[in-house]
Amino acid sequence: MEHVQPIPVEDTTAAIQVQGVSHSYGRTPALTDVSFSVPAGSIAMLLGLNGAGKTTLFSLISRLFAVQKGSIRIFGYDIGRQSREALRRIGIVFQSRTLDLDLSVRQNLAYHAALHGLDRRETNRRIEAVLETVEMASRMKDKVRSLSGGQMRRVEIARALLHEPPLLLLDEPTVGLDIQSRASIVRFIRRLVAEKGISVLWATHLIDEVELSDHAVMLRQGRVMAAGPLEAVLAQSGSSTVEEAFNRLCRAPSIGTGVPEEDMP
Numbered sequence: 001m002e003h004v005q006p007i008p009v010e011d012t013t014a015a016i017q018v019q020g021v022s023h024s025y026g027r028t029p030a031l032t033d034v035s036f037s038v039p040a041g042s043i044a045m046l047l048g049l050n051g052a053g054k055t056t057l058f059s060l061i062s063r064l065f066a067v068q069k070g071s072i073r074i075f076g077y078d079i080g081r082q083s084r085e086a087l088r089r090i091g092i093v094f095q096s097r098t099l100d101l102d103l104s105v106r107q108n109l110a111y112h113a114a115l116h117g118l119d120r121r122e123t124n125r126r127i128e129a130v131l132e133t134v135e136m137a138s139r140m141k142d143k144v145r146s147l148s149g150g151q152m153r154r155v156e157i158a159r160a161l162l163h164e165p166p167l168l169l170l171d172e173p174t175v176g177l178d179i180q181s182r183a184s185i186v187r188f189i190r191r192l193v194a195e196k197g198i199s200v201l202w203a204t205h206l207i208d209e210v211e212l213s214d215h216a217v218m219l220r221q222g223r224v225m226a227a228g229p230l231e232a233v234l235a236q237s238g239s240s241t242v243e244e245a246f247n248r249l250c251r252a253p254s255i256g257t258g259v260p261e262e263d264m265p
C-alpha cells in the first residue's frame with residue numbers, strides 16, 4: 001500500500017507563526033532560521049540564556065526591526081505587509097522600563113490610550129479595568145517614581161493590555177524583582193490567560209516560571225533547539241524536568257568553541 005505523507009496545513013489561527021527567520025547585526029548573526037508557532041490561547045515560554053536572541057526576536061515581532069529573512073504572522077497577519085492589523089493585536093512589555101517616572105500612573109496609561117485613538121470615556125473605563133486586573137487601581141494618581149519595581153511592572157502590564165490585544169509579549173518581565181513581586185506577576189499573567197483566553201509569548205531564563213501545561217521554545221545562540229508543548233519538548237530531549245531540558249538544550253557548550261556560553265567573554 002502506498003504510504004501517504006500528511007500534508008502540512010498552515011495554521012492561520014496561530015497567535016504567532018515564525019517561519020525561517022534570520023537576523024544579523026552587521027556580520028554578527030543573532031537569529032538563524034528560527035521557526036515556531038504559538039497556538040491561540042496558550043502560554044509559550046521562550047527560554048534561553050543571555051544572548052540567545054530573545055530580545056532580537058521580540059524586536060522583530062513588534063516590528064522595531066524589519067524582518068531581514070523569513071516571515072512572522074500574528075493571527076495570520078504578516079508583520080511586514082499587514083503591520084497595522086498585526087500590531088494592533090499585540091501588547092508588549094519590554095525588558096527595560098519604559099514608563100515616564102514623573103507622570104502619574106493614570107497619565108502614563110492615558111498617553112498610551114491616546115496613541116491607540118481611544119476617546120476619553122473609553123480611556124477612563126479601560127484604565128480603571130486594567131489597573132483593577134493588576135491590583136493597582138489604588139495607585140492611579142500616584143507618580144510612577146513613587147512605585148516599587150514590581151508595581152511599575154504591573155503598570156506596564158496594565159498599559160500593554162489597554163488596547164485589549166489578544167496577544168501579550170513579555171520580555172523577562174520579572175527580572176530584578178523580589179520573590180513576592182515575581183509571584184504576583186506570574187499569577188496575573190496566568191489568570192489573564194485562563195479568564196480572557198489571551199495568548200502569551202514570555203521570554204525568560206527563570207525556569208521556575210514554567211508550568212507543564214505551557215508551550216516552550218528553547219533557544220540557543222539564535223537557533224531553535226526544540227519547540228512545542230512542553231511535555232513533547234521534554235520527551236524529545238529525553239528530559240524529565242524543565243531544568244534538565246534547559247541544561248541539555250539551552251546551556252550546552254557553545255557551538256564551535258566547546259566553551260559554555262556563560263564562560264565566554
Ligand SMILES: Nc1ncnc2c1ncn2[C@@H]1O[C@H](COP(=O)(O)OP(=O)(O)OP(=O)(O)O)[C@@H](O)[C@H]1O
Pocket residue numbers: 025028029030048049050051052053054055056057095
Ligand atoms: N544592537 C545590537 N548590535 C549588535 N549586536 C547585538 C545587538 N543587540 C543584540 N546583539 C547581539 O545579538 C545576540 C542576541 O542578543 P539578544 O539581546 O537578542 O539576546 P537575549 O536572549 O535577549 O539576551 P538577554 O537575556 O541578555 O537580553 C547577542 O550575541 C548580542 O550580543
